[in-house]
Amino acid sequence: MPSLLLQLMFAIGSDGTIVPNTKKWYQDLNFVVKDTEGRRIPGIVYNVNKVIVYALASALEVYFWTKRDAMSERNLDTFAHLIDNSRRHSFHLKIVCANILSLDIKKGRRGLDLTVSQRDGVDPRSMVLSMKHHLFGHFPWLVRMFGDLDCVDTNLGENFHKFVGKDAFESSNKQYGAELLQMCNYVVKVEGTIEWLK
Amino acid sequence: MIRDHNEMERLSAVAGQIRANQILKAMGQAPDFRMDEVKKRELHRAKVHGLKGGENALFKISRWQVQRNIGHGLPGMLFPDMLHTILKGVIEVACGWALQIIWRISKLDAKYRSAPGELEDRLIKMQSTTQAFFPVRPYAFSRGVFDLVKDKAINAAKPVSSFMLGKPPARCGRVCVCGCAGMLTVLLATMNDHCSFLSIFRIDFHHRNNSRLANAQSIVAAHVCYWK
Numbered sequence: 001m002p003s004l005l006l007q008l009m010f011a012i013g014s015d016g017t018i019v020p021n022t023k024k025w026y027q028d029l030n031f032v033v034k035d036t037e038g039r040r041i042p043g044i045v046y047n048v049n050k051v052i053v054y055a056l057a058s059a060l061e062v063y064f065w066t067k068r069d070a071m072s073e074r075n076l077d078t079f080a081h082l083i084d085n086s087r088r089h090s091f092h093l094k095i096v097c098a099n100i101l102s103l104d105i106k107k108g109r110r111g112l113d114l115t116v117s118q119r120d121g122v123d124p125r126s127m128v129l130s131m132k133h134h135l136f137g138h139f140p141w142l143v144r145m146f147g148d149l150d151c152v153d154t155n156l157g158e159n160f161h162k163f164v165g166k167d168a169f170e171s172s173n174k175q176y177g178a179e180l181l182q183m184c185n186y187v188v189k190v191e192g193t194i195e196w197l198k
Numbered sequence: 199m200i201r202d203h204n205e206m207e208r209l210s211a212v213a214g215q216i217r218a219n220q221i222l223k224a225m226g227q228a229p230d231f232r233m234d235e236v237k238k239r240e241l242h243r244a245k246v247h248g249l250k251g252g253e254n255a256l257f258k259i260s261r262w263q264v265q266r267n268i269g270h271g272l273p274g275m276l277f278p279d280m281l282h283t284i285l286k287g288v289i290e291v292a293c294g295w296a297l298q299i300i301w302r303i304s305k306l307d308a309k310y311r312s313a314p315g316e317l318e319d320r321l322i323k324m325q326s327t328t329q330a331f332f333p334v335r336p337y338a339f340s341r342g343v344f345d346l347v348k349d350k351a352i353n354a355a356k357p358v359s360s361f362m363l364g365k366p367p368a369r370c371g372r373v374c375v376c377g378c379a380g381m382l383t384v385l386l387a388t389m390n391d392h393c394s395f396l397s398i399f400r401i402d403f404h405h406r407n408n409s410r411l412a413n414a415q416s417i418v419a420a421h422v423c424y425w426k
Contacts (some may be wrong), residue, residue, distance in 0.1 A: 001285045002334040004293050004343070011320035012296070018313045018336060019303055038232040048303070052296045059292045063284055090292060097295040100302050112306050131270070132287030135278035148393070154278040 002063050009056040014049060021049040029112070031099055031121030043121040046096050047071040057084035067137065068148050080140045081196070087133050094129065098122040201262055206247060206255040213244035245308055280326025295357050297347045 012018045020026070023045045031043040063081050099121050103112070142152060150156075164187050172182035216237050222228035244251060248261035263269030273282075304313045317342050 001289050001293070005289050005326055006334050007321050008293060008317075008322065011317050013320075013414065014301075017310075019300055019319050023295060025307075048299065055292050059288050060334070063289060064234075066284060068419060069377060085353060086288065090288065093292065093295050093359050098298050099355065100299050100306075101355055102307055103302070116273060130287065130291065131248060132278075132283050132291075136283045138278055139283075149280060150278050153286075155281050 005056050005063075009053055009060065010050065012053060014053065014055075016049060019048045019052060021047065026096075029099070029103070030116060030118055033123050040118065042143070043099075044095075044124075046092065046101075047102055051089070051092050051096050055086075056090065058089040058128040062086045062136070064068060069148065071143055076140045076143060079143070080137075083137050083139065084090045087129065087137070090125075090133060091127065091129055095122050095124060095127055098127070139150050163190075182192050199266060199268060201259065203255070204247060206258070206262075208256040209240065209244045209247065210249045210251060210253060212240050212251075214248060216241060217251040292358075294347055297344060298354075298357065299306065301344060314390075318343055 014021055016022070026048055027042060027045045032040045033043045035041050061078075062082050065082055067074070094170035099119075102119075102122070127192060139149060143149060144154070164183070168186040171186045172179040216233075218227050219231040220233070223231045241251075248258050248265055249255055250258070260269060260272040261273060264271045269275075300317060302312050321343060322341070344389055
């Protein structure tokens with residue numbers, strides 16, 4: 001997954017061939033939002049390319065920091081700021097995504113209908129991110145309490161289950177009563193071929 | 199709203215006893231057992247509180263909370279883990295939303311009609327090294343990145359949080375470029391740190407099976423050649 005993120009970031013680039021790299025493209029869509037008094041005012045104008053690339057880069061930055069072995073208090077403050085930064089970029093990405101996905105694709109006709117003077121945009125006040133965007137704000141506290149973030153990484157267990165559970169069962173003949181021994185044999189056989197586990 | 203743990207434990211035990219007697223009666227070993235209104239009411243109360251007969255009622259606290267909309271369930275009680283918060287959370291939605299935007303703009307604006315194909319071309323042509331972006335391990339993608347978000351999600355009218363609705367893109371294996379001088383250092387650092395080493399080993403193991411050792415040897419050999 002981080003690999004896709006990283007490669008997407010570089011593949012999208014900033015030359016404007018994948019997504020528009022100017023604010024004008026988004027401005028022509030004429031998104032409006034309602035203010036606190038119910039009046040329709042122009043929404044924020046985004047540069048789609050920058051919103052995407054910044055969101056990908058900020059998420060990647062957080063991922064890199066979660067893999068650090070040790071962090072000082074100052075590092076933890078920076079980590080918390082990076083998480084906030086990533087959350088805000090994700091927020092703007094979601095708004096842009098919601099606004100663009102709300103545009104209709106007209107059947108049999110390509111192209112944007114730029115004659116529309118006002119389109120209802122997503123109200124940023126009603127936009128919320130998922131629970132996971134909130135949860136990873138707790139990571140600095142977790143590091144302070146328990147140290148390395150590897151202790152809350154379930155990658156190891158999931159991959160271990162994939163090996164001793166899924167792959168091993170796949171290699172057996174899946175017959176009830178006989179599969180367990182075959183799974184054990186598979187694990188021993190595969191582990192035995194790995195030099196650095198001996 | 200307060201949960202009475204003692205009462206829940208009693209209910210669970212009673213429900214378990216009733217269920218056991220029902221089974222025994224069906225087997226002909228408890229002929230005197232009769233299901234009356236009191237027992238039915240106890241079973242119903244256990245069901246309402248989300249209990250399973252005979253099991254530890256404490257495990258059902260989160261279920262009890264979810265039924266009353268006062269908690270986030272079992273995952274909400276636990277520490278956020280890296281896999282489901284970062285990888286399957288933030289990173290997944292960032293990739294998914296970005297792909298959704300690119301796909302939709304290509305459908306909307308004729309100027310960007312070829313953008314998805316161009317993006318896939320760039321992904322395919324990208325030289326990916328195994329260790330250069332540690333801890334990210336780049337894949338060599340073939341076509342089909344947009345299959346990740348295709349089907350229902352690609353035409354959705356709102357951002358889709360989990361984009362793994364399509365099929366995963368076909369991978370044509372990794373491109374292992376052994377000319378990078380920093381590879382050996384990174385490899386050794388990875389192996390010295392046992393936690394990172396194990397997790398990376400487990401992930402790599404499934405993608406490359408037994409070729410990791412061969413790759414490591416080739417990296418070492420390339421490094422030696424480089425410095426000679």
